[in-house]
Structure formats: structure tokens, C-alpha cells
Amino acid sequence: MSGRTTPAGGRGWTLAVVCVATFMLLLDLTVVNVALPDIRDAFDASFTSLQWVLDAYALGLAAVLLTAGSLADRLGRKRVFNVGFVVFVLASLACGLANDVVTLSLSRGVQGLGGAVLFAVGPALIGQEFQGDDRGKAFGIFGGVVGLSIAFGPLIGGALTDGLSWRWIFLVNVPVGLVALAVSGLRMRESRAGSAVAVDWWGMVIFTGALTLLVLALLRGEAEGWGSAPIVGMFAASAVLLVVFALVERSRGERAMFQLALFRNTTFNGVSVVTLVCAAATMSAIFLLVSYVQNVLAFSPWQTGLRFLPLTGTLFVAAAVAGSLTTRVPQRLLMGTSLALIALGLGLVALTGPDTAWTALLPSMFGIGLGMGLFNPPRASLSIAVVEPAKAGMASGINETFQQVGVAIGIAGFGAAFQSRVSELFATSAAGRRLGASAHEFGEAVAAGGGTEAIGRAPRAMAPALEAAARTAFVDGLTDVMFVCAAVALAGSLVGFLFIRTRDLHESARGEAGNTPGGHGVPLGEAGTEGLSAAESVRSGGER
Incomplete structure (x- = not known):
């Protein structure tokens, strides 16, 4: 790392800037949904065009x-x-000044690219x-901000x-981003890997192409048809590029942008799977609950x-509490318990019915909120704890990639399942049968929120009769x-309980991860992960 000392209060400013940036970029995942009717009227845009306003940002963010x-x-x-912050702010300005839906979608894609940099490096x-x-408290605050940004999207979007x-x-985003950039320039310190390593340009290009095709196929699969030639072609091309990426990275050794040997680390695999699963389940659930x-x-x-x-x-x-617990409780307990609470909260949605008030959702909200709050701080902390400090950016980027792919999989998969189920339930209702051949199309409109129209x-x-049938089909x-x-x-x-282990963490983080008395551990390199330089780790830690 850089040998510069942190300016007085610099770490507090760093946390503040990262939290502001994260709040902004995640807010833009949900805030646009409530403005789509106004955007449609302003540009006389089609449904497909509006879908690209959403998909372009998600695609840029994940890629x-x-x-x-x-x-x-x-x-x-x-x-x-x-640099990512500058890109995000300029793209936000372009979005706000766009004079047609194509310009807006392109600007949203660039905005997503800037947001990806902020999300990965933060x-x-x-x-x-x-x-x-x-560190636990800091990640507790960070985890709370992640959740707040998602939950406050409809509120802030509606107000604006x-x-x-x-x-x-x-x-x-422009004035807020400019202030945050000024604070970043004055108060944040620089850090990088202790040894100069050439940029793995080939690896970056191949992986970006593979992930772009994968996420694009997931985003557009429902609209284009999962068995259509374009979607199948994108999935196949993504798989081929991922294989090529693995071969390229293996040949580059220490110069690789992604250490493939990390897959030998049980905790790395566990955190990655849990992150993807949590994102898939919770984000799709929140979108559907907001729609309800x-x-x-x-x-x-x-x-x-x-x-x-x-x-x-x-x-x-819950996030604030989890932040203080990450150094006192084995993190597998926090991760496993958090997903169990989320599962409980999702199951409690069954308390709602066609004629219940919104308060029927309160038990579900408390369960989901508690679980998400407990999940985010240890997830963010563990994402960088599996490697030496010099590779924290790579590790964080990998984990955020799993999260965004999980979001895409969840919204695409569960969204398609929801639409299909609502359409089926409506078509088989008494009112739906009266519509005949148009019942399924009517049901799809109900699932998409267009039942009133x-x-x-x-x-x-x-x-x-149609209104009652539509309401029942949607809720069921x-x-x-x-x-x-x-x-x-x-x-x-279950994955969190079984596959997250303190002994798999890097030696620089193991003592901070809720290690139990008498627990053993070996450095990550000794646990089967090759290519991690002990000298580089000592140099990085010694310059803090």
C-alpha cells in the first residue's frame, strides 16, 4: 500500500464517501421504476424502450x-x-438532460459502468x-446503507x-456527487498492491464480454423467449468466453486479474454462493412486494x-448490531442465521390475502429487514477477508459480481415464474374463463401491474368480477x-452454516472474524490457494 499516512479523520471521511456513493448507485437500481410512467409520457416510449432504461443500468453495473x-x-x-465517480456523475447529468429514450438508455448504461467501479472498490x-x-462497525454502517438505498428507492423516487x-x-446525483468527489480528493488516501503488476487487459476484455452476454441473456430472456436463438446464442457465447477466460488466467499466474486458485478456498465459495442466493431471493421479493x-x-x-x-x-x-458482532461471533452463524430469517420473512407473506390491509405485510417486513441487516455487514467484510490486503479490490469485485448476477437471475427467474403463475391463476378463474383466448394475455397484464388499465x-x-379475479390471482x-x-x-x-470457516480466511483478517478460542487457521496460501505472495502481504500490512 501507499506509505502515506491517513489525514486526521480521514478514515471517517472515507467511510462517508463510500456510503454516499453506494447509496447513490444502488438507489438508481430502484428509483427509476416509479418514474417510468412519466418517462413514457415525455418520450412517447414503447414498453421495450422503457425496459432498456432499466436493463442498460443493470447491465453496465454487472459487467x-x-x-x-x-x-x-x-x-x-x-x-x-x-474516476468511476466522475463517470457516474457525468452520466447522471446526461440522463437528466436526455431528449429521447435512446439517449437516456445509453446514458444509463454508462452510469452503470461508473456505478460498478464505485461498488467494487468501496x-x-x-x-x-x-x-x-x-472494521466491524464500519461494515455495519455500510451494510445498513446498502439496505436503505434499496428500501428508500420508491420513497425518494416518488418525492422527486x-x-x-x-x-x-x-x-x-450531480451536486451530491461533486461534494463527495471534493471530500474524496482532500481526505481519502491512496492504496494499491505492494508490488507492481501489469494490468491483465486480455483477462478484463474476455471476462467483461462473458458477463455482459450472460446478464443480457438473463435480462432479455423473458421478453425474447428463453429458447429463442438470440438468447440461447448469448448463453452459449458467454459459456465459451468463460472457459477461454479460465484458460487465459491459468496461463498468466500471478499477473492474472482473478486468482482461479481461490476456488479451492471453501469459505470463498461459500460466501460467493450465499451472496448470489441472497441477492436472487431478496431483490426479486422486494420488487414484487413493492409492485403489490x-x-x-x-x-x-x-x-x-x-x-x-x-x-x-x-x-x-440490525446492520448496526451485526457490525459489532462480526468480530465477536463466528461469521458463519451470522450469515446462516441471516438467510434463515430472510426465509422466514418471505414465508410470512402468506399472511396476506386478497382483502387484507398492507399491515398484513408487517411480520414479513420485520423478518426480511432483520435478515438483510444481519447479512450485509459480514458479507462485505468476508468478501475481502479471504485474500491478502493487496488483493482486496479483486476480492470485493468478485463478490459484487456474484451479487449482481444474483439480482439478474432472481429478477429474471422469479419474475418469469410470478408472471406465469398469475396468468395461469387468472385464466383458470371464473372471470378469466369468460374472456376465452385473451385470458392469459389479460393475466400477464395483471402480473405486470397493468390490471387497472x-x-x-x-x-x-x-x-x-375481473377486478376480484385479478386481485386474487396477483396475491396468490x-x-x-x-x-x-x-x-x-x-x-x-445451510450453505452459510456449513461452508464459511474462519480458518480459511487470510491471516491478516482471521483474528477479526469472530475466531473462537482454540481455533486454528493457516494462511490462505497454505490452505491450497497458490500464487499469494507472503512477502507482498507483509509489505502491504507493514505500510498501514
């Missing part, structure tokens, strides 16, 4: 997480972080500044869209955000899919 982390280790984490910046109990304009959901509150219970975006405050508050308190186009005499379909999400989360809980 370069690993490459951004690897670059940061080599070129300097502060430098790469600030945890490594926190890890370099905080040690011991302070209703009070000002949809353009301000993007433009607000808005489209079935007919609350505005602002009112919806207010009603999710129990989940938000529980999440933030579809009912408005139907004969007036049928409206009450939601409950069925939540049970599947709960089962997936429960499987992730």
Missing part, C-alpha cells in the same frame, strides 16, 4: 465489477474510485482504513417525480415508500413465488 476491482489493486484504489477502501472492532420532475432522480403495494393496494410511490419504513428501520438497526378496456359489466401468485424464494434463501442458510 465490469471484477475488472474495476482488479484495476484498483494495480493502479490505486482511490484513483480508480474517483469495500476495499473501507477495509484498508478500519481494523478490529472498528411528484414534487419536481422525473429528470431530478438523475440530476440530484402499488398496483394491488393502489398506493402512490410516496405512500408505498412510507409503508416500507418498518422494513427499512429494522434493516438499519386492462380492466378499463373490458366491458363495464364484467369489471367487478405472489404467495406461491415467495414460498419458492423462501426455499432458496433457506438453502443459502
Whole structure:
């Protein structure tokens, strides 16, 4: 690492800047949803065009997480972080000033690329500044911010869209980002790997291409058809590129952007799987629950955000508690318990019914919020604890990649299952059978939140029966899919309990990970992970 000392209070400023950046980039995952009707009216945009406004950001965010982390280790984490911040702010400005939906979608893609850099490098910046109990508390705050950004999306998006304009959901990033950049330049310190390693350009290009094709296929599979030639072709090309990437990385040894030998580390595999599973189950669930509150219970975006405050508050308190526990409790217990609580919360969605009030969701919100709050701090801490400090950016980038792929898989898979289930339930209802061949199309509109519009186009005499059938199909379909999400989360809980082990962590982090008395451990390199330089680790730690 750089030998410079941290400016007075520098680590607090580092945490603040990383949290602000993370809040902004994750907020933009959900905040746009509530503004889509206004964007559609402003540009007379089609449904497909609006879908690209969402997909372009998710695609950019997922594609370069690993490459951004690897670059940061080599070129300097502060430098790469600030470049990503500049890209994110400029792209946000372009989004806010866009004069057509194509420009908006392209700008969203660039915004996602900048956000990926912030997301990948942020945890490594926190890890370099905080040690011991302070590190646990710092990651507790970071984990709380991750959850808050997701939960507050509808609330903030609704306030900006209703009070000002949809353009301000993007433009607000500009002044906030400029202030954060100024603080970063003045207060954050630089750090990088202790030895100069050439940038693995071939590895970056191949992996970015593979991940781009994979995420794009997941995002567009439902619309294009999972068995269609473009989707199958993208999945196949992604698989081929991943194989080529593995061969290239194996041949590059220590110069590789991704140490393939990490897959020999049980805890690395466990954290990766749990991160993917948690993201797939929780993000898809939150999107569907928000859709339920808005489209079935007919609350505005602002009112919806207010009603999710129990989940938000529980999440933030739990994250603060988890931060203090990461150095006192074995992290496998935190990770396993957090997924079990999420599974419980998802299962409690069954308390809702076609005629229940929104308060029926409160037990589910408390369970999900508690589980997510307990999950995020140890997840972020463990993501960089499996490697020596010099490779923290790479490790963080890998973990965030698993998270974003999990989001894409969850929203695509569970979203498709939800749409199919609601359509089936509606088509087999008494009112659906009266519609005949158009029943499935009507059911798909209900699942997508367009039930009110579809009912408005139907004969007036049928409206009450259609409305009741649509509401019942939506709620029953939601409950069925939540049970599947709960089962997936429960499987992730078992992985957390069984495959996260303190002894697999790097020696620089093992003492901070809730190690039990008498526990043994060996450095990661001695546990079967080749290519990690002990001298480089000592040099990195000695310069702190």
C-alpha cells in the first residue's frame, strides 16, 4: 500500500464517501421504476424502450465489477474510485438532460459502468482504513446503507417525480456527487498492491464480454423467449468466453486479474454462493412486494415508500448490531442465521390475502429487514477477508459480481415464474374463463401491474368480477413465488452454516472474524490457494 499516512479523520471521511456513493448507485437500481410512467409520457416510449432504461443500468453495473476491482489493486484504489465517480456523475447529468429514450438508455448504461467501479472498490477502501472492532462497525454502517438505498428507492423516487420532475432522480446525483468527489480528493488516501503488476487487459476484455452476454441473456430472456436463438446464442457465447477466460488466467499466474486458485478456498465459495442466493431471493421479493403495494393496494410511490419504513428501520438497526458482532461471533452463524430469517420473512407473506390491509405485510417486513441487516455487514467484510490486503479490490469485485448476477437471475427467474403463475391463476378463474383466448394475455397484464388499465378496456359489466379475479390471482401468485424464494434463501442458510470457516480466511483478517478460542487457521496460501505472495502481504500490512 501507499506509505502515506491517513489525514486526521480521514478514515471517517472515507467511510462517508463510500456510503454516499453506494447509496447513490444502488438507489438508481430502484428509483427509476416509479418514474417510468412519466418517462413514457415525455418520450412517447414503447414498453421495450422503457425496459432498456432499466436493463442498460443493470447491465453496465454487472459487467465490469471484477475488472474495476482488479484495476484498483494495480493502479490505486482511490484513483480508480474517483474516476468511476466522475463517470457516474457525468452520466447522471446526461440522463437528466436526455431528449429521447435512446439517449437516456445509453446514458444509463454508462452510469452503470461508473456505478460498478464505485461498488467494487468501496469495500476495499473501507477495509484498508478500519481494523478490529472498528472494521466491524464500519461494515455495519455500510451494510445498513446498502439496505436503505434499496428500501428508500420508491420513497425518494416518488418525492422527486411528484414534487419536481422525473429528470431530478438523475440530476440530484450531480451536486451530491461533486461534494463527495471534493471530500474524496482532500481526505481519502491512496492504496494499491505492494508490488507492481501489469494490468491483465486480455483477462478484463474476455471476462467483461462473458458477463455482459450472460446478464443480457438473463435480462432479455423473458421478453425474447428463453429458447429463442438470440438468447440461447448469448448463453452459449458467454459459456465459451468463460472457459477461454479460465484458460487465459491459468496461463498468466500471478499477473492474472482473478486468482482461479481461490476456488479451492471453501469459505470463498461459500460466501460467493450465499451472496448470489441472497441477492436472487431478496431483490426479486422486494420488487414484487413493492409492485403489490402499488398496483394491488393502489398506493402512490410516496405512500408505498412510507409503508416500507418498518422494513427499512429494522434493516438499519440490525446492520448496526451485526457490525459489532462480526468480530465477536463466528461469521458463519451470522450469515446462516441471516438467510434463515430472510426465509422466514418471505414465508410470512402468506399472511396476506386478497382483502387484507398492507399491515398484513408487517411480520414479513420485520423478518426480511432483520435478515438483510444481519447479512450485509459480514458479507462485505468476508468478501475481502479471504485474500491478502493487496488483493482486496479483486476480492470485493468478485463478490459484487456474484451479487449482481444474483439480482439478474432472481429478477429474471422469479419474475418469469410470478408472471406465469398469475396468468395461469387468472385464466383458470371464473372471470378469466369468460374472456376465452385473451385470458392469459389479460393475466400477464395483471402480473405486470397493468390490471387497472386492462380492466378499463373490458366491458363495464364484467369489471367487478375481473377486478376480484385479478386481485386474487396477483396475491396468490405472489404467495406461491415467495414460498419458492423462501426455499432458496433457506438453502443459502445451510450453505452459510456449513461452508464459511474462519480458518480459511487470510491471516491478516482471521483474528477479526469472530475466531473462537482454540481455533486454528493457516494462511490462505497454505490452505491450497497458490500464487499469494507472503512477502507482498507483509509489505502491504507493514505500510498501514
